[in-house]
Amino acid sequence: MTQAIEVSGLRKSYGKTLALDGLDLSVAAGEVHGFLGPNGAGKTTTIRVLLGLLRADGGTARLLGGDPWRQAVALHRRLAYVPGDVTLWPNLTGGEVIDLLGRLRGELNPGRRAALLKRFDLDPAKKTRAYSKGNRQKVALIAALASDADLLILDEPTSGLDPLMEAAFRECIEEERQGGRTVLLSSHILSEVEALCDRVTIIRAGRTVETGTLADLRHLTRTSIAAELAGPPQGLDTLPGVHDLVVDASPAGAGPPGTGATRVRCEVDSEQLAEVLKRLVAAGVRSLVSQPPTLEELFLRHYAAEPQPAAGQPAADQPAAGQPA
Amino acid sequence: MTAATLDRPVRPAREGGALAGVRELARLAVRRDRIMLPAWIYVVALVTAEITFSLKKLYPTAASRESIVVEVGRNPALSFLYGQLHGNSLGALTDWRFLTYAALYAGLMSVFLVIRHTRADEQAGRLELVGSAAVGRQAPLTAALAVALAANVAVAVLVALVLVVLGLPAAGAVAFGLAAGGCGLVFAALAAVAAQLSETARGARGLAFAVMGAVFLLRGIGDSAGAQGPTWLTWLSPIGWSELVHPFTSPRWWMLAVLAATAVALAGAAYALAAHRDQGAGLIPLRPGPPQAGPWLRGPLGLAWRLQFGALAGWTLALFVEGAAVGSVAKGIGSLFGNNPGLKHAFERIGGQAALTNAYLAGVMTLSALVAAAYAVSVVLRLQAEESTGRADPLLVTPTGRVRWAASQLVVTVAGAAVVLAASGLGAGLLYGDRAGDLGTQVPRLLGAAMVQLPAVLVLAGVAMLAYGLRPAWSVGAAWTAVGLAVLITLFGPALRAGQWLLDISPFSHVPRLPGGAVSATPLLWLTGAAVTLAAAGLVALRHRDLD
Numbered sequence: 112m113t114q115a116i117e118v119s120g121l122r123k124s125y126g127k128t129l130a131l132d133g134l135d136l137s138v139a140a141g142e143v144h145g146f147l148g149p150n151g152a153g154k155t156t157t158i159r160v161l162l163g164l165l166r167a168d169g170g171t172a173r174l175l176g177g178d179p180w181r182q183a184v185a186l187h188r189r190l191a192y193v194p195g196d197v198t199l200w201p202n203l204t205g206g207e208v209i210d211l212l213g214r215l216r217g218e219l220n221p222g223r224r225a226a227l228l229k230r231f232d233l234d235p236a237k238k239t240r241a242y243s244k245g246n247r248q249k250v251a252l253i254a255a256l257a258s259d260a261d262l263l264i265l266d267e268p269t270s271g272l273d274p275l276m277e278a279a280f281r282e283c284i285e286e287e288r289q290g291g292r293t294v295l296l297s298s299h300i301l302s303e304v305e306a307l308c309d310r311v312t313i314i315r316a317g318r319t320v321e322t323g324t325l326a327d328l329r330h331l332t333r334t335s336i337a338a339e340l341a342g343p344p345q346g347l348d349t350l351p352g353v354h355d356l357v358v359d360a361s362p363a364g365a366g367p368p369g370t371g372a373t374r375v376r377c378e379v380d381s382e383q384l385a386e387v388l389k390r391l392v393a394a395g396v397r398s399l400v401s402q403p404p405t406l407e408e409l410f411l412r413h414y415a416a417e418p419q420p421a422a423g424q425p426a427a428d429q430p431a432a433g434q435p436a
Numbered sequence: 437m438t439a440a441t442l443d444r445p446v447r448p449a450r451e452g453g454a455l456a457g458v459r460e461l462a463r464l465a466v467r468r469d470r471i472m473l474p475a476w477i478y479v480v481a482l483v484t485a486e487i488t489f490s491l492k493k494l495y496p497t498a499a500s501r502e503s504i505v506v507e508v509g510r511n512p513a514l515s516f517l518y519g520q521l522h523g524n525s526l527g528a529l530t531d532w533r534f535l536t537y538a539a540l541y542a543g544l545m546s547v548f549l550v551i552r553h554t555r556a557d558e559q560a561g562r563l564e565l566v567g568s569a570a571v572g573r574q575a576p577l578t579a580a581l582a583v584a585l586a587a588n589v590a591v592a593v594l595v596a597l598v599l600v601v602l603g604l605p606a607a608g609a610v611a612f613g614l615a616a617g618g619c620g621l622v623f624a625a626l627a628a629v630a631a632q633l634s635e636t637a638r639g640a641r642g643l644a645f646a647v648m649g650a651v652f653l654l655r656g657i658g659d660s661a662g663a664q665g666p667t668w669l670t671w672l673s674p675i676g677w678s679e680l681v682h683p684f685t686s687p688r689w690w691m692l693a694v695l696a697a698t699a700v701a702l703a704g705a706a707y708a709l710a711a712h713r714d715q716g717a718g719l720i721p722l723r724p725g726p727p728q729a730g731p732w733l734r735g736p737l738g739l740a741w742r743l744q745f746g747a748l749a750g751w752t753l754a755l756f757v758e759g760a761a762v763g764s765v766a767k768g769i770g771s772l773f774g775n776n777p778g779l780k781h782a783f784e785r786i787g788g789q790a791a792l793t794n795a796y797l798a799g800v801m802t803l804s805a806l807v808a809a810a811y812a813v814s815v816v817l818r819l820q821a822e823e824s825t826g827r828a829d830p831l832l833v834t835p836t837g838r839v840r841w842a843a844s845q846l847v848v849t850v851a852g853a854a855v856v857l858a859a860s861g862l863g864a865g866l867l868y869g870d871r872a873g874d875l876g877t878q879v880p881r882l883l884g885a886a887m888v889q890l891p892a893v894l895v896l897a898g899v900a901m902l903a904y905g906l907r908p909a910w911s912v913g914a915a916w917t918a919v920g921l922a923v924l925i926t927l928f929g930p931a932l933r934a935g936q937w938l939l940d941i942s943p944f945s946h947v948p949r950l951p952g953g954a955v956s957a958t959p960l961l962w963l964t965g966a967a968v969t970l971a972a973a974g975l976v977a978l979r980h981r982d983l984d
Contacts, residue, residue: 159983162829162832162833163833164829164832164833164982164983165982165983166980166981166982183837184835184836184837185835187833187834187835187836188835190833191833192829192830192833194826194829194830196826197826197830198825198826198827199827199830200739200743200827201636202743202746203725203742204724204725204726204727206725206726206727206728206729207725207726207728207729207730207733208729208830209729210728210729210733211729211733211734211738211739212830212831212834214729214733214734214735215735215736215831215834215835215836216834216835217835234724234727235727235728236724236725236726236727237722237724237725238722238723238724238725240559240636240722241635241722251830254830264833
């Protein structure tokens with residue numbers, strides 16, 4: 112599969128501040144790629160390098176097979192961009208801005224423009240100074256979606272949209288995927304990422320920490336287990352890959368003391384799941400609740416301030432996020 | 437109360453009701469304007485000192501001042517521009533020359549100040565945050581008016597002090613200061629009303645300035661009407677009321693009460709309007725615009741033109757009026773300087789001509805060129821504003837290259853500067869030609885005198901472009917410093933007998949003195965070459981740097 116975006120070892124600093132520190136990112140043509148990371152991780156800087164607005168200090172960046180800095184104008188014919196914080200010319204109307212941006216990218220399809228205006232419920236006759244943040248964002252979204260660009264670069268495009276418009280946005284992106292367009296979507300809305308993205312890249316402090324499908328990422332993390340057992344389990348505390356083990360020999364509401372009822376809670380690395388279950392079964396399972404890691408847990412782990420070793424050997428002082436209640 | 441049922445200590449409601457928080461907001465306003473506000477106040481005091489001092493030096497005796505009395509009596513254009521002259525004392529002369537403008541200046545300061553702290557904050561959403569705190573509904577307006585009151589009192593006190601120090605009678609000096617400050621207060625209250633009417637700061641300022649322009653014209657017509665004409669028009673204008681105080685003849689103190697009463701009445705109207713509207717809303721609704729872009733809005737040039745058109749229209753009108761005003765007085769200029777060798781020399785030095793009228797017109801064309809340069813620089817610096825606000829991004833990620841984007845703005849700069857200069861030359865040519873009975877010659881002659889300044893104007897625009905291309909963060913300061921230097925060198929360099937090397941720094945020193953002087957193409961070609969080189973270097977620098 113050809114790559115729409117191929118970034119490796121990208122570095123960029125502003126004075127003494129290091130914004131990108133060897134970042135890698137690859138987006139296959141035709142996929143919707145989630146681009147995630149905490150605030151200040153370097154997402155917007157990466158996007159601005161890809162747009163040819165910033166010149167990288169080191170590393171390579173290829174966009175649609177070209178050099179984003181040298182061939183900016185030629186590449187811009189094939190992409191459309193929606194910034195997270197859309198500022199527009201206050202004395203132009205939304206309709207005028209959509210037309211202007213459309214004409215700058217080539218001609219605009221009037222039918223598509225009208226359909227998108229209706230879909231996003233935007234009044235194009237209002238001056239942009241009268242628009243809310245969400246409405247300004249709709250202007251940029253409509254201009255981008257109405258274009259024939261091969262690649263859409265969206266930097267937190269839905270941060271001001273209401274849930275209804277957010278749903279409309281998801282439908283549009285789903286259609287773009289069907290139509291074979293490539294989308295790079297930077298977002299903090301995890302449900303949106305989960306619903307839309309084929310693959311995601313998570314970055315922190317200017318570096319890529321994880322990349323792959325959501326299923327891949329899930330596999331790298333832990334499942335939480337809560338079980339009520341007939342007796343105390345054997346050897347769980349020495350098993351590698353078991354974390355935050357809590358064994359409560361006389362839990363409240365579990366029958367009279369001395370009956371041997373035990374409640375166990377722990378976090379288990381995926382590859383140890385089978386072994387742990389074996390030992391739980393040996394102790395006699397009365398009830399078992401197993402939760403796959405939620406997306407939130409996944410991200411919280413990757414967003415946490417300290418860089419972590421590979422997911423299989425988490426640092427000892429790192430509490431697992433999201434204890435089951 | 438819910439607070440009590442939630443078992444939380446109930447804090448006593450703050451005193452003051454609708455005015456709670458005024459003191460804090462006023463302090464915030466003073467803190468935000470800690471540089472701008474003192475600058476406004478010092479400048480008016482400085483100009484008062486400069487004008488009074490030079491009048492004192494140039495017209496030391498009553499006899500020397502009599503020539504002005506005669507000329508003002510004969511030339512209604514002078515009354516239109518400055519007001520009526522009452523007597524031949526130094527005080528009367530200072531009053532005639534500057535009171536109208538001191539009042540206008542205080543008004544401008546007040547409009548900017550009040551709109552900045554009311555509608556501009558409201559439009560930006562800052563007042564929403566402030567209003568959610570324990571702050572009364574009328575507190576922001578009250579704080580803005582309080583700061584405006586303090587600023588105008590400062591103007592009155594400082595101006596009066598300056599006049600007393602320069603030896604004018606104390607009572608007259610105080611009346612002069614209060615007349616200027618009182619007019620400022622009226623416009624502060626007017627701005628408060630405008631801030632309730634318009635939904636945008638720009639619209640509110642526009643409303644206030646439109647009224648200001650109208651009342652300036654009213655008093656001009658009244659002052660220049662002559663005994664048989666509608667002199668009562670002056671009585672309809674707040675700027676006229678300041679003039680009618682007549683500080684140095686027989687001060688009409690009660691005119692100050694008229695100013696104060698008007699300010700109070702307007703402020704009351706602003707409070708009443710504010711009490712009946714929603715946060716963020718205006719009483720004049722925003723008009724919708726075209727739902728589709730016109731055919732000319734196709735690219736960066738169309739956009740630059742669309743964004744600049746309003747400002748260009750304003751500057752063009754202003755320079756046309758300025759040209760017309762100076763053109764209308766040019767014919768009598770000889771007799772005005774008749775017995776005053778000092779002033780005559782001063783003008784000859786700026787104009788570089790023996791023929792006084794030509795010298796005067798050439799000097800004025802240089803002033804127009806400085807104004808046009810300020811306009812041109814502001815248009816170039818719009819690039820910086822577009823970049824720093826992020827508005828440039830959506831354009832620059834289309835196939836529009838940076839160079840094409842910036843060059844489009846430069847095209848608008850060149851065209852705009854040419855139009856603004858032409859307006860000034862046309863205004864001067866029409867009015868001077870009309871009074872000299874020689875329209876056919878004077879219009880092209882003065883149009884040419886204005887247009888010959890264009891290359892020098894563009895050099896400053898080129899400096900702005902280079903600064904923007906190299907360092908956008910510094911470009912605003914650097915470009916305005918260049919304009920300020922050019923103004924200082926051009927206006928004060930010759931009078932201070934500065935060395936030629938210093939004069940040569942300003943591009944305006946190289947422009948042929950027109951009308952009257954010899955035209956030589958060489959300096960114009962050099963200036964054009966310098967402007968093109970600077971702009972091209974700026975474009976190259978822009979091509980190779982990061983965008984904000």
